Amino acid sequence: MTEVTSAFSLERRDDGIAVLIMDVPGESMNTLKAEFAEQIAEQLDEIEKDNSIKGLVIASGKPSSFVAGADISMLAGCESAQDAEALSRSGQQMFQRIEDMKIPVVAAIHGPALGGGLELALCCHYRVCSLDDKTVLGLPEVQLGLLPGSGGTQRLPRLIGIQKAMTMMLTGKQLRPKQALRDGLVDDAVPHSILMAVALEYAAKRKPKREGPKLSLVNKALERTPFGRNFLFSQARKQTSARTRGNYPAPERIIDCIEAGVGSSNGYQTEARYFGQLVMTPESRQLRNIFFATTEMKKETGVAGVKPAKIAKTAVLGGGLMGGGIAYVTASKAGLPVRIKDIRSEGIAHAMKYSYDLLIKKVKRRFMRKSEMQKQLSLLTGTTDYSGFADVDLVIEAVFEDLSLKQQMVADIEQHARQSTIFATNTSSIPINQIAAKAERPEQVIGLHYFSPVDKMPLAEVIAHTGTSDETISTTVDFARRQGKTPIVVKDGAGFYVNRILAPYMNEAACILLAGEPIEQIDKALLNFGFPVGPMKLLDEVGIDIGAKISPILEKELGERFRAPEAFEKLLADDRKGKKNKKGLYLYSGRKPGKDVDDSVYSLLGISPAQKFSHDQIAERCLLLMLNEAAMCLAEEVIRSPRDGDIGAIFGIGFPPFLGGPFRYMDSLGIKHVVARLEHYQGLYGDKFAPAKVLKEMVEQDKTFYS
Template identity: 85%
Template sequence: MTDVTSAFSLNRRDDGIAILTMDVPGESMNTLKAEFAEQIAVQLDEIEKDSSIKGLVLASGKASSFVAGADISMLAACQSAEDAVALSRSGQQMFARIENMKIPVVAAIHGPALGGGLELALCCHYRICSLDDKTVMGLPEVQLGLLPGSGGTQRLPKLVGIQKAMTMMLTGKQLRAKQAKKDGLVDDAVPLSILMDVAIQFAKKAKPKRQPPKLNLVGQALERTPFGRNFLFSQARKQTRSKTRGNYPAPERIIDCIEAGVSGSRGYEMEARHFGDLVMTPESKQLRNIFFATTEMKKETGVEGVAPAKVKKTAVLGGGLMGGGIAYVTSSKAGLPVRIKDIRSEGIANAMKYSYDLLIKKVKRRFMRKSEMQKQLALLTGSTDYSGFADADIVVEAVFEDLSLKQQMVADIEANAGAQTIFATNTSSIPIGQIAAKAAKPEQVIGLHYFSPVDKMPLAEVIPHAGTSDATISTTVDFARKQGKTPIVVKDGAGFYVNRILAPYMNEAACVLLAGEPIEQIDQALLNFGFPVGPMKLLDEVGIDIGAKISPILVAELGERFRAPEAFDKLLADDRKGKKNKRGLYQYSGKKPGKEVDESVYSLLGISPSQKFSHDQISERCVLLMLNEAAMCLAEGVIRNARDGDIGAIFGIGFPPFLGGPFRYMDSLGINHVVARLEHYQGLYGDKFTPAPLLKEMMEQNRSFYS
C-alpha cells in the first residue's frame, strides 16, 4: 500500500503495464526533492518484486507539467561541497536504478521537463512527448551557476551527440517537441490526446539497443575520432572563455564532464564532484538568489491587498521602435488586442512589421505554426485617429521625450477613451508628476518604463506619481507581468531608478576617456568586470543625443554630480549620434560595423589616447558611482528594497548577475571597503565620489543590506 504523503503512486493495468505517477502534494508543478529518493525506492522495490509488471510508464499527475526541475531550495541546506556531492550521487544512483531495470521504462512527457526533470526522462529507455506548446525540454542548470548533477552530462551526449548536448547545457536552451524528435532526444512526439496510449505501446516493446546519434559527415569527423573530439573540446573551451571572461565557472566544468564521459574516464564521478564544488561557489549562490528573488516577485501585486483590474483591450501611442516592441509583447505574450495610433500610416505599418519580423523568424525555425502567427498578428490594428480607443483599459504612450507633447497625449486619451482607462507613459526621464500635472484624472496616470529592445529586455519600471491610485499601480504591475516583464515599482523622480544609477557610471567612463584612456580599453575593462556591453559602446547603442537630453533633467533635480562632461557637446556638434546615424565613437562602415573605434573621435575631443589605468582601476571608478547612487536611491525610497534594486540593475542594464546586483555586491565587498574606496577616489577626483550618507551610517552600525 502506498504512503498517502508520497509524491508517487503506482497503478497496475491488466495488460502488464504499470503507470508510476508523480504528483507532488500541494504544488502546482512537480519538482524533485531530496526526500523523493526514498519514496521512489519504495515504488521501484514493489515493481521489481511484481513479476506481472512487464513495462512501466512514468507520468505526471499535473495537468500542465512533467517535472519542472529539482527543488533549488534544498541546495541551501548543503553546508559543504561534500553535502552537495552526496546529493548529486543520490540522484545519479536513483536514475541508474531506473536505467538498469529489466523491464522497459517509458517517460510520458507533457509540459516542461527541465533540469532534473529531463534527467529523469533521460534515464528511461524511451521518451514520448506531447506536441503541446507547453512541452519544452532542457537542462538550464548553467543559469544557476551549476551543471546537471544526476547524470545529465553523461546521458545527453550519447542521445543527441556531443555538439548538440554541449549547446543545450552551456546555454540552457530548451527544445520544443518537434525539434526534440528531430534531434533524437525523444522517440516520438504525438498529440496530447494519445500520449499515454503511445507511451503504453512503447512500454510493451523490448528494451532498445541504443544506436549512436545520427550525425552528418562533419559531425562524424568531429565526434567519432580522437583528433576531432580534441579539436571540438578545445574550441568549445576557447569560445566559452571568450564569452564568460572567467566570471562563470560552470560552463568549463560542464565541458570537462562531457569530455570525461565520452572518453570513458569516470564521467559520473567527475559530474558529482564538480556539481558539489559549484554549489558552494559565490557565483552560484548569487545566481540562485536572483532566481528566488524573481520567483518571490511573481507572487506580489503592485500594492498589497489591492487586486488588479482585468485588462481586456489595450492601445499604444506611437509606432516607433518602442511602440512596436510594446505592441509585440502585449499581443504575443499577454495575448491582448492592441490598437496602435500614429500620426502617419507608415508608423503603424512599421509597428506591425516589428511583430511580423519577430514572428516569421519563429515560424521559419518551427517554434510556431503559421496559423498561430496569423492569430497573433490579428490582435494588432492601427489608426491615425482615436477610433477604437473608447474601450481600451490601458493606453501605453511611447511618443517623443517632450513634456508638452506627453501632456497633450493625456488630454487626448481623457477625451477619447473610457472613464476607466489607465494612461501609462513610457518615458525614460520626465517625472510622471509633470506629465500628469494637467490631467483631469491624475490618479489614472502612471509611468511604465520599458528598456530597448522591448522584446528582449526583461525589466519594466512601474512609476506612480504622488496622485496615482493603488488600483492603477496594481493593474499596471499585473499588465507588465503578463507582457513577460519583471516589474519593479519605483518612486517618481528624474531618471527613476535604472537610468539614475546608470548616468554617473556612464559619465565617469566619459571622464576616463577625456583623461586619454583609449575607448576600447574602457569597454574591455567593463566587459571583463561582467557587463554585457561596455559603456562607450552602450552610449553609441542608446544614442549620444539621448544621453545629452537626459543629463540636464538629472542635473536640475539631483545636482552637479550628474553633469555630463561638456566635451560631449563636440560629438553632437559633429552630428555624432551613435549607431542610429552611423556616426559615433565606433565605425559603422566597412567589414566590421560597430566593432572598431573611430579614431577621428580623439582629435575631435582634443585628446591623445594612451593606456594609463589598469582594467580594475577603470571598472572600480565607474562601478563605485553606480553603487553609491543605488544606495542613495534606497535611502530616498526610490526603490522599495535592496532586492528590487538588485533585480532592476541586473534586468535593466545588465549588472553582472554572478555578483548578485549592486546591493549584494556591496555586501560581499563589505560596506567598510566600499566607503573607503569612495573616499579614496573623492580625494583624487572630487565630491562626486562622496559616500552616500546611508553607507556611512551602515558602516558605523556594522550593518549590511541583506542581514
C-alpha cells in the same frame, strides 16, 4: 505523528503496463526533492518484485508540467562541497536504477521537463512528448551557476551527440517538441490527447538497443575520433572563455564532465564532484539568490492586498521602435488586442512590421506554426485617429520625450477613452507627476518604463507619482508581468531608478575617455568585470543624443554630481548620434560594423589616446558611482528594497548577475571597504565620489543590506 503523503503513486493496468505518476502534494508544478529518493526507491522495489509488470510509463499528475526541475532550495542545506556531491550521487544512483530496469521504461512528457526533470526522462528507455506550447525540454542549470548533477552531462551527449548536448548545457537552451524530435532527444512527439496511448505502446516494446545519435560524416570525424574530440573540446573551451571572461566557472566544468564521460564511466564521478564544488561557489550562490528573488516577485501584486483590474484591450501611442516593441510583447506574450495609433500610416506599418519580422523568424525556425503567427498578428490594428479607443482599458504612450506632447496625449485619452482607462507613459526621464499635472484623472496616470529592445529586455519600471491610485499600480504591475516582464515599482523622480544609477557610471566612463584612455580599453575593462556591453558601446547603442537629453534633467533635479562631460556637446555638434545614424564612437561601415573604434573621435575631442589606467581601476571608478547612487535611491525610497534594486540593475542594465546586483555586491565587498574606496577617489576627483550618508551610517552601525 503526521503521515507524509508520497509524491508517487503506481497504477497497474490489465495489459501488464504500469504507470508511475508523480504529483507533488500542494504544489502547482512537480519539482524533485531530496526526500523523494526513498519514495521512488519504494515504488521501484514494488515494480521489480511484480513479475506481471511488463513495461512502465512515468508520467505527471499535474495538468501542465512534467517535472520543472529539482527543488533548488535544498542546496541551501549543503554546508560543504561533499554534502552537495552526496546529493548528486543520490540522484545519479536513483536514475541509474531506472535505466538498469529489465522492462521498458517510457517518459510521457507534457509541459516543462527541465533540469532534473529532463534527467529523469533521459534515464528512461523511450521519451514521448506532447505537441503543446507548454512542452519544453532543457538543462538550464548553467543559469544557476551549476551543471546537471544527476547524469545529464553523461546521458545527453550519448543520446543526441556531443556538440548538440554541449550547446544545450552551456546555454541553457530549451527545445520545443519538434526540435526535440528532430535532434533525437525524444522518440515521438504527438498531440496531448494521445500522449498516454502512444507512451503505453512504447512501454509494450522490448527494451531498445542504444545506438547513439545519427551523425553526419563531418560530425562523426569530430565526435568519434580522438583527434576530432580533442579539437572539439579545445574549441569549446576557447569560445567559452571568450564569452564568460573567467567570471562563470560552471561552463568550463560542464565541458570537463562531458569530456570525462567520452568512452568512459568516470564521467559520473566527475559530474558529482564538480556539481558539489559549484554549489559552494559565490557565483552560484548569487545566481540562486536571483532565482529566488524573481520567483518571490511573481507572487506579489503592485500594492499588497490590492487586486488588479481586468485588462481586455490595450492601445499604444506611437509606432516607433519602442511602440512596435510594446505592441509585440502585448500581443504575443499577454495575448491581448492592441490598437496602435500614429499620426502617420507609415508609423503604423512600421510597428506592424516589427511584430511580423520577429514572428516570421519563429515560423522559419519551426518554433511556431504559421497559423499561430497569423493569430497573433490579427491582434494588432492601427489608426491615425482615436477610432477604436472607446473600449480600451490601458493605453501605453511611447511618443517623443516632450512634456507638452505627453500632456496632450493624456488629455486626448481622457477625451476619447473610457473613464477607467489607465494612461501608462513609457518616458525614460520626465517625472510622471509633470505628465499628470494637467490630467482630469491623475490617479490613472502611471509610468511604465521599458528597456530597448522591448522584446528582449526583461525589466519594466512601474513608476507611481504621489497621486497614482493603488489599483492602477497593481493593474500595471500585473499587465507588465503578462507581457513577460519582471516589473519593479519605483518612486517618481528624475531618472527613476535604472537610468539614475546608470548616468553617473556612464559619465565617469566619459571622464576617463577625456583623460585620454582609449575607448576600447574602457569597454574591455567593464566587459571583463562582467557587463554584457561596455559603457562607450552602450552610449552608441542607446544614442548619444538620448544621453545628452537625459543628463540636464538629472542635473537639474538631483545636483551637480550628474553634470555630463562636455564631450556630449562636441559629439552632437559633429552629428554623432551613435548606431542610429551610423556615426558615433564606433565605425558602422565595412565588414564588421560596430566592432572597431572610430579613431577620428579622439581628434574631435582633442585628446591623444594612451592607456594610463588598469582595467581594475577603470571598472572600480565607474562602479563605485553606480553603487553609491543605488544606496541613495534606497535611502530615498526610490526603490522598495535592496532586492528590487538588485533585480532592476541586473535585468535593466546588465549588472553582472554572478555578483548578485549592486546591494549584494556591496555586502560582499564590505560596506566599510566601499566607503573607503569612495573617499579615496573623492580625494582624487572631487565630491562626486562623496559617500552616501546611508553608507556611512551603515559603517557606524555595522549593518549590511541583507542581514
